[in-house]
Amino acid sequence: MIPPQYELILSALLFCIGLYGILTRRNAIIVLMSVEIILNAAILNLVAFASYANDPSGQVFALLAIAIAAGEAAIGLAIFLNVYVTHGTIELDKIKILRW
Amino acid sequence: MAEFWVNMGPQHPMTHGLWNLRIKVDGETIVDAEPIIGYLHRGVEKISEVREFQKVIVLTDRLCYVSSITWSHAYCLAVEELMGIEIPERGKYLRVISLEIQRIASHLMWLAAFGADIGLLTMLLYALRERELFLDLIEIMAGLRLNSNYTRVGGVRNDVPADFEKSCQRVIAHFLKKLDEYEDMMENSKTFLMRTQGIGKLSKEDAINWGVTGPNLRGSGADVDLRRTIPYEVYDQIDWEPAIEKDCDCYARSIVRMREMRESCKIVLDALKKMPPGPYRMKPPRRAEGEAFRATEDSRGEALFYVAADGDDRPYRVKIRSPIFCTLAAVPQMMRGHKVADVVSIMGSIDICVGEIDK
Amino acid sequence: MSGSLLTPNLVGLCRSLTEILLGIVKAIFDALSLPGLGSWFMSPGVVVFFTYLIATLVMVMWAALVNLLSVMWVERKLYSRIQDRRGIMLGVPWPWSKKYKRGMTNLGWGFLQNIADGVKLLQKENITPASADKLLFHAAPAIIVSSTIMVFAVFPFSENFYYTKVALGVLFVLAALSLGPFAIILAGYSSNNKYTLIGGLRAAAMMLSYEIPLILCVVAVVLLSGTLDPFQMVAVQERPLLGTIVPSWNVFSPPQMLGFVIFFIALVAELERIPFDIPEADAELVEGWTTEYGGMRFGFLFGFKWLRAFAGAGLLVILYLGGWNGPVFATFSVLGYPIPILPQEFWFLLKTYLVVMVIIWISWSIPRVRADQVLKIGWNRLIPLALLTILGAAVFKTMGWF
Amino acid sequence: MFLVFSAVEIVGAILTVTSKKLVRAAFWLLITLITISGIYILLRAEFVALIQILVYAGAVPVLLLFGIMLTRKKMLEESETSEAK
Structure with missing residues (x-):
């Protein structure tokens, strides 16, 4: 069995990549994808520790997180579609409705 | 979503011929439409000016390849009025019989294409199967199946064989049974109703203003059938009634055509019963002078021929008014606000024929 | 009930075949006086490798050649008959x-x-449009083909005719089938054609909305059977109901009748058959998302649609129609010992092909439904009914009526 | 096995956040998610892995692509101008 450090390192790398995507990209949908990657990193941790601790409750939390992530993607897209309709763009730099 | 233009045609399964429908869509909704025609222009009107009166019939046959007899008949009527001749009684009856058989064949072609358009490919095969029977009847009459060249100036080309009435009755009895089946497949099917009811509304006033004629106009609730309003040949001696629907949508237009097929069967049988013996053709004069208009009820609407002559043995000018050319102008208005999938319902229900549009 | 055609399972059969073949190889190498190489071929790792290689080949050939070709043949022959011609x-x-x-x-x-x-x-030449997104254009058919083949990894044709036994087999089949819409929308986008784009969008919208009732119906079945394993799911349906005449297939239990109908409709929509074939509606969108594909790539897309239909029908048979169980009268017993007349594979294939034929029959006798109407049917009718099915199944389970 | 999966996954994730074309990003995201489900199988969490494929790989990228198609103006405008000539 692979030592748990590997899982942690992989998860941390994924988290960093997702964070990089959120911080550098301007397109809202790419940002949404980066959020998905970050969530996946978190779920990977849950599953890994559930597996090493022989405790299935971690997997239950993982399932919960997956469902929440899918809902989050759907709601995020709905918001971005509305933003697109009202602003004509989904470049995050150009959406200034919250900071006049 | 951004609006963009989609070309439906010139090579597209929906077009039934060589023309182009550009539609502007917003997602799936049609914002605008624009028919582009001219791919099939053959210059029939111009070629007619250098051909003798009888020889033009070959060209008018090819105006619409699914309804050739009705078109050459309209031309012959116009030329006969120009020459001032009255054809024999039996010739008139034979003309009516051939016209109605051709009308059924043409409507069956419409049924086939409409079925294929809305996704019922089985209908295509069924309707073409029954159309063969009527083409066989035309073959018995004229010797040719598609561009039959049957109507002549001064009558028809030849008489029918003695057992023609029996074969007609047999075919029509068979066909009427099949027609019930088709109504089960089309008009009584829930899916078909979902696709056609309330789609492609064309109100009566709009239809009249745009010059829409024929089954499309009758589907909008106007009681205009040239066979009854300006009776030509012997339509006033035969008892029949036009099919009129008030719903103004694709469903109404398709119902009109289905009912017209039944009426045409009635006309054929009645005309065969009332047909007197005697000559079926007279010799027309070679030359003519003056001008004549004649409008007839084609399978698709009002076919109008204007023929002018200056005393020569060929027309000086032939002008054709084709019904679908005018109907096509009303198409963008019918389409606006509907979905992309409704394009095929609407175009299928107006029974398009590119040959007569481009002439 | 009747027994399976293969007495050991498929992998076991392939293992003995491999051992025979490798024995021949070993004999050849021994004859060439290379005993080390010969015995390497008989080492357990190599034997397992070749066993699974041969089993994979057999399964893929069986699924992708035999069943694909026969489903295509049945479809072409049957719709020709429906259309009054020979085909x-x-x-x-x-x-x-x-x-x-x-x-x-x-x-x-x-x-x-x-x-x-x-x-x-x-x-024929494989044409790639100049303005296509090449990577995605080539990846989309590969995803569709591989995800469809993946289904057959856990697909049980009978008690012994299967590739692997997975405890979550039904879930695996659904997961593999759910990769299809993504590839379709990729194909629609990457062809850079308006028809494919509209077709891909329609496919995505439709499949998203029809996968939900499909999976909800499966949830109801899982609730009642208490397992996700297709083998156990079929075993649950084995005991006869009402004396010995009616088998206790899931279709015959009240909450599942509704579920069966919903699952069937959603399946027809998932497989893009005619009443719901809006993504490729040939009269409106030429060929929808497959417009720009040519040559064997089109052949794959075209053929694997039928293979998906076969897989979907097989799933329906496993979930609702008792899998490979034949009718009770299909066996007779001699001295109390049941003698099978027809093997389980026969009953499974018979039921599957009957379902496929019903799908074909429906799809060639009613017109296509419009895109927005399809979505309306999916969201307004099927999903509430599917939830009702789950409720019914839960009530049946808690009251212990099933 | 784990190393292969994680290598593919990290490459996929990097390509997701760096690719210029949105649809390609979605494609790489799909690759990432599927390989993560492979890692779940290595961790003996089969159910989570299948749910991951079903929900994450099946639904989320399709949703994202749907959003991309609906909010992307560029290709449509280009094709309109090329057609108008």
């Missing part, structure tokens, strides 16, 4: 037939026509 009838040249001089006979009733079409498609 495909080209056969092989048969040297001692009278018709041989004309180069064709009707031997095989046209079964070989599909192979001929496949060969024709292989010879």
Whole structure:
């Protein structure tokens, strides 16, 4: 069995990549994808520790997180579609409705 | 979503011929439409000016390849009025019989294409199967199946064989049974109703203003059938009634055509019963002078021929008014606000024929 | 009930086949006085590798060649009959037939026509549009083909005819089938054509909305059977109900009747058959998302649609129609010992092909439904009914009526 | 096995956040998610892995692509101008 450090390192790398995507990209949908990657990193941790601790409750939390992530993607897209309709763009730099 | 233009045609399964429908869509909704025609222009009107009166019939046959007899008949009527001749009684009856058989064949072609358009490919095969029977009847009459060249100036080309009435009755009895089946497949099917009811509304006033004629106009609730309003040949001696629907949508237009097929069967049988013996053709004069208009009820609407002559043995000018050319102008208005999938319902229900549009 | 055709399971059969083959190889190497190499071939790792290689080949060939071709043949023959014509009838040249001089006979009733079409498609050029997104354009058919083949990894044709036993087999089948819409929308986008784009969008919208009732119905079945394993799911349906006449297939239990209908409708929509074939509606969108594909790539997309239909029908049979259980009267017993008349594979294939034929029958006798109407049916009718099914199943389970 | 999966996954994730074309990003995201489900199988969490494929790989990228199609103006405008000539 692979030592748990590997899982942690992989998860941390994924988290960093997702964070990089959120911080550098301007397109809202790419940002949404980066959020998905970050969530996946978190779920990977849950599953890994559930597996090493022989405790299935971690997997239950993982399932919960997956469902929440899918809902989050759907709601995020709905918001971005509305933003697109009202602003004509989904470049995050150009959406200034919250900071006049 | 951004609006963009989609070309439906010139090579597209929906077009039934060589023309182009550009539609502007917003997602799936049609914002605008624009028919582009001219791919099939053959210059029939111009070629007619250098051909003798009888020889033009070959060209008018090819105006619409699914309804050739009705078109050459309209031309012959116009030329006969120009020459001032009255054809024999039996010739008139034979003309009516051939016209109605051709009308059924043409409507069956419409049924086939409409079925294929809305996704019922089985209908295509069924309707073409029954159309063969009527083409066989035309073959018995004229010797040719598609561009039959049957109507002549001064009558028809030849008489029918003695057992023609029996074969007609047999075919029509068979066909009427099949027609019930088709109504089960089309008009009584829930899916078909979902696709056609309330789609492609064309109100009566709009239809009249745009010059829409024929089954499309009758589907909008106007009681205009040239066979009854300006009776030509012997339509006033035969008892029949036009099919009129008030719903103004694709469903109404398709119902009109289905009912017209039944009426045409009635006309054929009645005309065969009332047909007197005697000559079926007279010799027309070679030359003519003056001008004549004649409008007839084609399978698709009002076919109008204007023929002018200056005393020569060929027309000086032939002008054709084709019904679908005018109907096509009303198409963008019918389409606006509907979905992309409704394009095929609407175009299928107006029974398009590119040959007569481009002439 | 009746037994399976294969007495050990497929992998076991392949293992003995491998051992025979490798024994021959070893004998050859021994004869060449290379005993080390020969015994390497008999080492357990190599044997397992070759066993699974052969099993994979058998399964893929069985699924992708035999069943794909026969589903295509059944479809083409059946819809020709519905349309009052003969359909495909080209056969092989048969040297001692009278018709041989004309180069064709009707031997095989046209079964070989599909192979001929496949060969024709292989010879055609694979055209990639200049403005296409090349990577995605090439990846989309690969995803569709591989995800469909993946289904057959856990697909049980009978008690012994399967590739692997997975405890979550039904979930695996659903997961593999759910990769299809993504590839379709990729294909629609990457072809850079308006028809494919609209087709891809329609496919995505439709499949998203029809996968939900599909999975909800499966949830109801899982609730009642208490397992996700297709083998156990079939075993649950084995005991006879109402004496010994009616088998206790899931269709015959009240909450599942509704579920069966919903699952069937959603399945037809997932497989893009005609009442719901809006993504490729040939009268409106030419060929929808497959417009720009040519050659064998189109052949794959076209053929694997049928294989998906076969897989979906098989899933329906496993979930609702009792899997490979034949009717009770299909066995008779001699001295109290049941003698199978027909193998389990026969009953499974019979039921599956009947379902496929019903799908074909429906799809060639009603018109296509419009895109927005399809979505309306999915969201307004099927999903509430599917939730009702789950409720019914839960009530049945808690009251212990099932 | 784990190393292969994680290598593919990290490459996929990097390509997701760096690719210029949105649809390609979605494609790489799909690759990432599927390989993560492979890692779940290595961790003996089969159910989570299948749910991951079903929900994450099946639904989320399709949703994202749907959003991309609906909010992307560029290709449509280009094709309109090329057609108008």
